[in-house]
Every structure is written in C-alpha cells, then in structure tokens.
Amino acid sequence: MAKNKEETVLITKDGIRHDGRKREDLREISFDVGVLDRADGSCLIQWGRNKILAAVYGPRELHPKHMQMPGQAYIRCEYRMATFSVPDRKSPAPKRREKEISKLLGEALNPALFTYLYPRSVIDVFIEVLQADGGTRCAAITAASLALADAGIPMRDLVTGVAAGNLSDKIVLDLDDVEDKEGLGDLPIAYLPNLEKVVLLQSDGIFTPDQYKEALDMLVPACKKIYQLQRKAITDKYSQINEAVQKDIEAEEKDKPAKDKKKAEDSKAKDDKKAKKADDGKKSKASDKEEKKKKGLKKSSKKKDDKKQASKEKEAKKD
Amino acid sequence: MAKKGLISVVEREHILSLLNHGKRTDGRSFNEFRKITIIPGYIQKAEGSAIAKIGKSKVIAGVKAQMGTPFPDSPNKGVITTTVELVPVAAPEFESGPPREFAIELARVADRAIRESEAVSNEDLVIIPGKFVWILFIDIYVLDHDGNLYDACELAALGALLNTQIPDIKIVTNEKGEEVVEVLETTHPLVMKHTPISCTFSKIGDNIIVDPNYDEETIQDTRLTLAFTEENKICSTQKGEAGTFTVEEIKKCIDIAAERTKDIRSQLDKIVDPQGYPWSEESS
Numbered sequence: 001m002a003k004n005k006e007e008t009v010l011i012t013k014d015g016i017r018h019d020g021r022k023r024e025d026l027r028e029i030s031f032d033v034g035v036l037d038r039a040d041g042s043c044l045i046q047w048g049r050n051k052i053l054a055a056v057y058g059p060r061e062l063h064p065k066h067m068q069m070p071g072q073a074y075i076r077c078e079y080r081m082a083t084f085s086v087p088d089r090k091s092p093a094p095k096r097r098e099k100e101i102s103k104l105l106g107e108a109l110n111p112a113l114f115t116y117l118y119p120r121s122v123i124d125v126f127i128e129v130l131q132a133d134g135g136t137r138c139a140a141i142t143a144a145s146l147a148l149a150d151a152g153i154p155m156r157d158l159v160t161g162v163a164a165g166n167l168s169d170k171i172v173l174d175l176d177d178v179e180d181k182e183g184l185g186d187l188p189i190a191y192l193p194n195l196e197k198v199v200l201l202q203s204d205g206i207f208t209p210d211q212y213k214e215a216l217d218m219l220v221p222a223c224k225k226i227y228q229l230q231r232k233a234i235t236d237k238y239s240q241i242n243e244a245v246q247k248d249i250e251a252e253e254k255d256k257p258a259k260d261k262k263k264a265e266d267s268k269a270k271d272d273k274k275a276k277k278a279d280d281g282k283k284s285k286a287s288d289k290e291e292k293k294k295k296g297l298k299k300s301s302k303k304k305d306d307k308k309q310a311s312k313e314k315e316a317k318k319d
Numbered sequence: 320m321a322k323k324g325l326i327s328v329v330e331r332e333h334i335l336s337l338l339n340h341g342k343r344t345d346g347r348s349f350n351e352f353r354k355i356t357i358i359p360g361y362i363q364k365a366e367g368s369a370i371a372k373i374g375k376s377k378v379i380a381g382v383k384a385q386m387g388t389p390f391p392d393s394p395n396k397g398v399i400t401t402t403v404e405l406v407p408v409a410a411p412e413f414e415s416g417p418p419r420e421f422a423i424e425l426a427r428v429a430d431r432a433i434r435e436s437e438a439v440s441n442e443d444l445v446i447i448p449g450k451f452v453w454i455l456f457i458d459i460y461v462l463d464h465d466g467n468l469y470d471a472c473e474l475a476a477l478g479a480l481l482n483t484q485i486p487d488i489k490i491v492t493n494e495k496g497e498e499v500v501e502v503l504e505t506t507h508p509l510v511m512k513h514t515p516i517s518c519t520f521s522k523i524g525d526n527i528i529v530d531p532n533y534d535e536e537t538i539q540d541t542r543l544t545l546a547f548t549e550e551n552k553i554c555s556t557q558k559g560e561a562g563t564f565t566v567e568e569i570k571k572c573i574d575i576a577a578e579r580t581k582d583i584r585s586q587l588d589k590i591v592d593p594q595g596y597p598w599s600e601e602s603s
Contacts, residue, residue, distance in 0.1 A: 096423045096426070097427070099420055100420075100423055100424050100427050102420075103424055104424075104558075104559065111561060185435075192563065195563070196565060198563060198565065198566060198569060199563050200558060201556055201557075201564070201569065202557055203553060204434075204554070204555055206436070206548070206554055207552060208553070209551065209553065209573050209574070212573055216566050216570065220566060
C-alpha cells in the first residue's frame with residue numbers, strides 16, 4: 001500500500017500532517033443549501049477540495065411498482081462521480097464502487113427519516129461528486145441529509161459523516177486523497193449526532209482493535225462538531241427566507257393593514273421561538289419535529305414569494 | 320433492492336421473543352458459529368477452488384490465473400478481482416442477470432478483506448514489471464443460501480487461494496530481442512502472506528448475534544462484518560442494512576469478532592477437509 005512512504009511524509013513526529021493539519025483537525029467545510037431550483041431539496045458541500053452536489057426529489061410515486069413497499073418509503077440513493085472529478089478520467093458508466101456506496105448511503109439515511117409516513121413512495125437522493133479529494137462518501141451523506149431537510153422531509157436527526165485514518169500507526173481524522181492512498185487505513189462512519197447512533201461504518205487497511213476504538217472515540221466528537229455547522233447552514237438559509245417573507249408581509253401590510261395584521265404577528269412569534277432554539281445546543285425530538293414542520297411552512301412561503309401572484313386559497317391548499 | 324425474503328409474522332415474533340430470552344431458534348448461543356467446513360480442490364480445471372459451508376449455506380469459489388498487463392498506475396502489482404454470482408439455484412429470490420446491489424456488496428466485502436490485508440504476496444504475481452503480471456480472478460458462486468453469505472464468501476475465497484497453483488514461467492528472448500514469457504507445465508503454490516477471516520453480526524432489536532441464519536437475516540435490523548488478520552488486526556469493516564449501532568456495541572463486536580476469528584483460524588486444519596463430501600446433509 002504505502003510504497004513510497006519516504007517521498008511524502010504523511011505525519012511528522014510532532015503530529016503535523018502533510019498539509020499542515022494536526023491529528024484531529026478537519027478540513028474546511030462549507031454548505032450551500034437550496035442551490036438547485038428544480039429539486040425539492042438540494043445542498044452543495046465544499047469539504048476541503050471536495051465539491052459534491054446532493055439533490056432530493058420526493059416523496060413521489062415509485063416506479064417500477066413492484067418495488068413499492070406497503071408500509072414505508074423506499075430511500076433510493078444514487079452516488080455518482082463526474083468523469084473529471086479525479087486525476088485520470090473516470091469512465092461515465094457506474095462502477096461497482098459507486099453502486100456499493102449508493103446502497104450504503106441509502107441505508108444510512110434510512111434511520112434518520114420517518115419512512116412510514118410515505119408508504120409506496122420513493123425518496124430519491126442523487127449525489128454528484130464534481131471534484132473528489134478523499135472522504136467523498138462522508139461528505140456526500142453530510143450534504144444529502146441537508147438536502148433532505150431542505151426538501152422539508154421530517155427527520156429524526158441530521159446525518160453527519162467523517163472518516164478517521166491510520167497514518168504510520170497514528171490515528172487522524174478526515175483523510176484527504178493523498179493520505180487515503182498512502183496511509184495504512186481508512187475508517188469512514190456516518191452518525192446521528194443527537195440519537196448517538198452509527199448508521200454507516202466501513203474500514204479498509206489495517207487497524208489494531210485498540211486503534212479502531214481510539215478512532216471511534218475521535219470520530220464521535222468530530223461528527224458533533226460538523227453537526228453544528230450543518231445546523232447553522234440550514235438555519236441561516238431559512239432565516240434569510242424568513243426575512244424576505246417578513247419584508248413582503250410588511251409591504252402588503254401597508255396596502256391593507258387590518259386584514260393581514262394577525263398573520264404578521266404569527267410569523268414574528270415563530271421567529272422569536274426560533275432564535276431561542278438556536279441558543280439551545282441540544283433539543284428534544286419533539287421540538288425537532290416542530291422545527292421541521294415550520295421549515296415545511298417556510299418552504300411553501302418561499303414558493304409563494306417567487307410566484308408572488310399566488311392566491312390565498314392556493315396557499316391554504318399547499319399548507 | 321430493499322426487498323428481503325419472506326417470513327411470517329408468527330415466525331418473526333417467535334425468533335424475536337426467543338432472542339429476548341437469550342436463545343436462538345437453532346439452539347446456538349449468541350456468539351456461536353454454525354459448523355464450518357471448507358472443501359478445497361473441488362474444481363480440477365481451476366487454478367484453485369474451494370467450497371465453504373457454514374451450516375447449510377454453501378458457497379463455491381474458483382481462482383483462475385491469466386497473464387495480462389498491469390494497471391498503468393501500479394505497474395509493479397498483480398491484479399486480483401473478486402466477483403460474486405447469486406445464481407438462481409441458491410434461493411427463490413435470486414434471478415439470473417447482471418449482478419445486483421447485493422451481489423456487488425458481497426463481492427466488494429470479500430475483495431476488501433483479501434486486498435487490504437495484502438493476503439496474496441505481490442512478488443508472486445509480477446512476471447515482468449510494467450509488462451506482464453498475473454491477473455487472479457476469484458469468482459464466487461453462492462449455491463445454497465442459508466444466511467451469512469458474507470463470511471461464507473470470504474472463507475470460500477480464502478480456501479480457494481490457499482489451494483491455488485500458479486503455473487511456472489520462463490522468460491526467453493526471441494530473435495527480435497523481445498522478452499517473451501513461456502508458460503511451463505509445472506506449477507507452484509501461490510504464496511499467501513496473510514489469512515483474513517471475517518465475522519458477521521446481525522442486530523435484531525437490541526440483540527446482537529454472530530453468524531445469522533437465513534431467518535434471522537430476514538428480520539435483522541442491521542448487519543456488521545469485521546475481518547481480522549492472523550496478527551489480530553482489523554483489515555475490513557462493512558456495516559449494511561438500514562439499522563443503527565451505538566459506538567459501545569461496535570466496540571463489543573470488535574472484541575467478539577477478534578475471539579471468533581481466532582477460534583476459526585486455530586481450527587483451520589480441522590475445518591479444511593479435502594476428503595469432505597460437500598453435498599452431505601449435516602446438522603449445523
């Protein structure tokens with residue numbers, strides 16, 4: 001595996017890695033939620049040099065019909081890599097690796113969703129890796145869970161992925177491509193940070209049982225850290241929409257003050273509630289659901305905003 | 320695809336309630352494997368082969384060696400590819416056709432343990448660096464599906480590799496001054512550096528069991544496969560299905576898997592039975 005260890009020093013004695021990070025340092029992560037117009041939910045994640053786009057369609061009718069499940073929705077995930085995402089052009093046909101990752105990501109998202117709410121349906125999660133630089137499956141699932149939240153699909157928890165690795169018998173977090181190829185081992189997980197459950201776990205390369213356990217202990221706090229970033233990304237996005245809606249309402253208020261007064265008060269109250277929650281680090285499942293519901297509401301108000309001319313009866317139907 | 324085998328509600332609840340009382344339908348303890356047998360050399364026309372049986376699950380692996388060119392990015396490495404075929408003889412839900420997700424995952428998990436542990440000595444596979452290497456095809460056919468195909472495929476692949484004979488070669492220079500490889504009649508055993516062995520767990524409710532049978536697999540929430548080398552190092556992990564594990568549960572699984580794979584390895588002489596008849600019915 002690590003043939004030319006002498007050429008690249010993966011980790012120094014002081015624990016500094018080839019790109020200057022320390023053992024437990026993550027690369028820079030940023031999210032753009034709702035970047036796609038046609039998708040029900042979407043998210044672009046930039047994780048180091050990884051650039052990955054996730055889009056959610058659904059819940060919608062599942063074809064072929066024989067795949068429909070009477071008691072739950074089918075989470076269909078498709079992970080693909082662009083031909084130009086890696087140094088040597090990848091053939092566009094899906095490889096066995098992509099099929100395996102697709103299956104695992106779908107299964108890993110499943111526990112985060114209330115699949116029984118949408119019997120016979122499918123929730124499609126499409127992932128396009130535009131640029132790959134190690135740890136794409138972890139970045140992909142982190143983005144996919146935000147796209148699901150953006151689609152307004154009720155969720156038990158967000159899903160957060162990150163990998164640990166073994167560089168010269170030192171356990172580090174978040175391998176990039178060089179470390180992945182030259183290092184001794186790679187251990188990606190995906191985690192539900194509030195429910196504290198592991199939903200995806202793989203490893204390749206060599207770990208002793210003690211190193212493996214050490215890696216697990218490092219991965220959990222890292223996931224919780226990334227979760228805070230995810231949370232911020234989605235709340236920021238929706239507070240922006242909220243402000244836009246707020247302005248709109250104020251403008252309307254000027255036209256017909258008496259009629260819409262009550263509605264404005266309502267959304268203000270919601271806003272206050274949200275601000276309180278943002279301060280709260282942990283939150284109960286119940287409030288989680290509530291927030292999701294609210295997101296659903298806001299989502300539809302965003303659409304209204306776009307259309308502008310939508311009549312009030314239509315709004316009532318949508319909600 | 321998400322669909323699993325069919326099982327009646329009564330049976331499902333029977334298995335679950337037994338598990339909640341610490342028992343399994345076939346009388347095993349939670350951390351006990353069924354009887355494992357490996358019958359090597361079943362196929363004479365392959366370079367190596369083995370049938371692995373775990374209880375009633377039967378899996379055959381054949382190794383074919385072909386001379387070929389190495390991948391451009393690793394000119395000094397032989398090539399090993401593993402495939403799994405879920406042939407329709409094995410179970411009513413298996414259909415012919417190109418491999419589906421399940422077969423692909425099985426193949427990649429079996430492949431990962433062998434590849435990542437560097438089980439096969441690479442020097443043995445390189446003929447002329449950058450030009451000619453041996454390409455080993457490990458093709459696995461599931462013949463009878465009674466659960467835990469992950470460990471069965473892994474054992475069949477290992478059994479087949481341990482019994483593989485590679486043709487001897489001679490490098491001669493022809494009149495044009497090119498190096499030509501001549502394949503001789505004689506053979507030598509493939510050099511193996513490590514012997515990865517995997518252990519698969521099923522989680523049903525809050526119960527975690529080793530080596531699930533077909534019925535247990537049908538109702539499982541999630542699955543975890545851990546492969547260990549003889550140096551007690553983990554060389555492969557795969558969690559599958561839509562359930563969850565806690566970190567503590569995974570740590571426990573690591574300890575149990577380390578023990579179980581050590582047991583299997585220490586009994587490898589007994590398990591590998593060249594005289595064995597693969598089709599005899601035996602109690603698991």
